Amino acid sequence: MQQYPVRRNAMTALMALGSIATVTAARGEDATPLPLADVVVVSATRIGHTVFDMPAAIDVVDASRIQQSQPRVNASEALAAVPGLVAQNRQNYAQDLQISSRGFGARSTFGVRGVRLIADGIPASMPDGQGQAATFNLDMAERIEVLRGPFSAIYGNHSGGVIQLFTRDGDGAPTIEAGVSAGSYGSRKTDINAQGKQDDIGYVLDASRFQTDGYRAHSAATRDQAFAKLTLTPMQDAKLTIVANGLRQKDTQDPLGVSWATYQRDPRAGEIDASDTQTPKRTLADRYDTRKSIDHQQIGAQWTQQFGDDRLRVMLYGGNRQVVQYQSFSRAFQAPGSHSGGVIDFDRDFYGADINWTHVSALAGGKLSTTFGLEYGRSDDDRKGYENFIGNQLGVQGALRRDEQDVVSSVDPYLQAEWQAGAWMLSAGVRRSTVKVAVDDRFLSNGNDSGDLTFSHTTPVFGVLYRIAPTVNVYASAARGFETPTLNELFYSATGGFNFNLRPAESTHVETGVKAKLDERTSLSAALFQVRTSDEVVVASSSGGRTSYRNASKTLRRGLEVSLESSWRHGLSTRVALTALRAIYDQGFGAVPEGSRLPGVPKANVYGELAWKNSTGSFGAALEGIATSKIYADDANGDQAAPGYAIVNASVNARQQWNGWRFRQFARLNNLLDKNYVGSVIVGDTNKRYYEAAPQRNWLLGMSANYQF
Structure with missing residues (x-):
């Protein structure tokens, strides 16, 4: 669950006169939002349908949930209300969020893998499947679509789930908005944005800075983000969208994980470095000055052209990502032949394209929509590694230990078809994914790691939906999926060199569900699912920021997801999201017995919210509760599990309008009952x-001002 750090003093309280601007979808800021079951989505079939009419488990997080009473720093703030999804803020901005969908992605020690990230139709995941949720611009978000289950497979590699962000289009008279927020542990954010439409050109511009001293020791961060979006209609039935974004984090501190004994002694403390004889009681993070700098820029363009009922879509994107990371291990304390360096330094250029054609025709008394497409992606890393010591000084760039060029490319042709007639909808698709990895090792004193790998897999998907009544739909779906090792998972083997022996995990998904409108104010959705996976990629060892991986045996995931939304009289509304998931190793391997639970995956979690707003919408309040079961951190389940917990959060918000001005304020109190709990775990850490x-x-206050010209 997202938390909001800050130091408690009068100066900080004065800074709290603010929040980032609350922006709503293009329907208009004061418009009553559609029931989420009636929102049109595109994630599962690429053809627009309401959530209610999709043969898939899909949830929509709308603009009000993303932006109202939230700082809009991390996607985990809004995703807590989605069943089947676990989105945790590690309180470590050097490693990004920990996101998993039905257990896929839970092993990630940094960033997002196993779950596909997309923003405005442009991939936010690299060709190898590694993504960064920090690149999402939440200030301008219109909605987030979260797709789980078999239909995720139509997006190919690393699609255990799909999270798509859609930002608003510029529309109407020009507006400018500015705001600030502040809260516990030194957190503060400033934001300014502008939007509007002139003739046939819509524009959205946004820039923000987030800073925090951090809740945990050695976890301070500064994040600068910029975003621009242009929408043009150069000809009839055509639309061109250009999106650019940038993310910069300089020397973001990495607090690392801690042992159970350290957590019990002081949840905020860092782990003491027992090997440090010069400065007793100094933490590992302080001794090595663990930190990461990120500089990320990306631009993409999308052309959509209608030809009657048919549609052509062409998407191109490219960008650059530079990362320098200082880890908490050093060859100074390892065997001389080790491949470890301690400092990661890479410069990545990436680009890609997706072109598809949708044809609509009549067939057997119904409508057939067929999409043919081809997607290509490529990333090219100039990667170096250095010692993180010079002499007796740690946390500085030393001698070169790694120098290589790493290229990952993917080519994915796909076909998807949907047929509708009467109460029936049939949908099927197939995608052929080919992922190539090539390594050119230029540092040969510790051996030559040059080589290449090719992973190929076909992922078919099929679904059927039947409307048994105007207000009740039932569906079933099935698919095959696969998940290649990411480039970062291939970097190290048990012997230290590149891990050419890792294989992709292959999975079989089945799901059945029901979607019902119990009345005009209440909607229910429920899904039962099963996933069987072979060659699951798991952590072999993890220490000081360096992790190696291996293939395990078979795994089994069986679960239930339920969401229930209701609007009541007098401005009251409720939302409940429930997930029950049994995720186990279905076959033992090594020292891991059959039946062990997958690490990082809770057995159950529940989200509940009671919200209220007055008749004019000028004032509102909400109370939310989050509960989750214990989480194991090791494959064998032999070490202390992170205990389950339940927390309560509260928020209030207000808005006013005067002439061309609109003002908003909010206050938020998280963890109302002041619980101590482990928010996330680092799976498989060798040092425990x-x-x-x-x-x-912790608390957060904010205010924004918007002026329309």
Whole structure:
């Protein structure tokens, strides 16, 4: 659950006169939002349908949930209300969010893998499947679509789930908005944005800065983001969208994980470095000055052209990502032949394209929509590694230990068809994914790691939906999926060199569900699912920021997801999201017995919200509760599990309008009952430093001002 760090003093309270601007979808800021079951989505079939009419488990997080009473720093703030999804803020901005869908992605020690990330139709995941949710611009978000289950497979590699962000289009008279927010542990954010439409050109511009001292020791961060979007209609039935974004984090501190004993002693403390004889009680993070700098820029363009009922879509994108990371291990304390360096330094250029054609025709008394497409992606890393010491000084760039060129490319032709007639909808698709990895090792004193790998897999998907009544739909779907090792998972083997022996995981998904409108104010959706996976990629060892992986045996995931939304009289509304998931190793391997639970995956979690707003919408309040079961951090389930917890959060918001001005304020109190709990775990840490504490009671205040010309 997202928390909001800050130091408690009068100066910080004065800074709290603000929040980032609350922006709504293009329907208009004061418009009553559609029931989420009636929102049109595109994630599962690429053809627009309401959530209610999709043969898939899909949820929509609308603009009000993303932006109202939230700082809009991390996607985990809004995704907590989605069943089947676990989105945790590690309280570590050097490693990004920990996101998993039905257990896929839970092993990630940094960033997002196993779950496909897309923003405005442009991939936010690299060709190898690694993504960064920090690149999402939440200030301008219109909605987030979250797709789970078999239909995720139509997106190919690393699609255990799909999270798509859609930002608003510029529309109407020009507006400019500015705001600030501040809260516990030194967190503050400033934001300014502008939007509008002139003739046939819509524009959206946004820039923000987020800073925090951090809840955990050695976890301060500064994040600068910029975003621009242009929408043009150069000819009839055509639309051109250009999106650019940038992310910069300079020297973001990495607090690392801690042992159970350290967490019990002080949840905010760092792990003491027992090997440090010069400065007793100094933490590992302080001794090595663990940190990461990120500089990311990306631009993409999308052309959509209608030809009657048919449609052509062409998407192109490209960008650059530079990362320098200082880790908490050093060859100074390892065997001379080790491949470890301690400092990661890479410069990545990436680009790609997707072109598809949708044809609509009549067939057997119904409508057939067929999409043919081809997607291509490529990333090219100039990667170096260095010692993180010079002499007796740690945390500085030393001698070169790695120098290589790493190229990952993917080519994916796909076909998807949908037929509708009467109460029936049939949908099927197939995608052929080919992922190539090539390594050119230029540092040969510790051996030659040059080589290449090719992974190929076909992922078919099929679904059927039947409307048994105007207000009740039932559906079933099935698919095959696969997940290649990411480039970062291939970097290290048990012997230290590139891991050419890792294989992709292959999975079989089945799901059945029901979607019902119990009345005009209440909607229910429920899904039962099963996933069987072979060659699951798991952590072999993880220490000081360096992780190696291996293939395990078979795994089994069986679960239930339920969401229930209701609007009541007098401005009251409720939302409940429930997930029950049994995720186990279905076959033992090594020292891991059959039946062990997958690490990082809770057995159950529940989200509940009671919200209220007055008749004019000028004032509102909400109370939300989040509960989750214990989480194991190791494959064998032999070490102390992170205990389950339940927390309560509260928020209030207000808005006013005067002439051309609109003002908003909010206050938020998280972890109302002041619980101590582990918010996330580092899966498979060899030194058993698994635990990442979440903040105790913390607050956030904010205000924004918007002027329309």
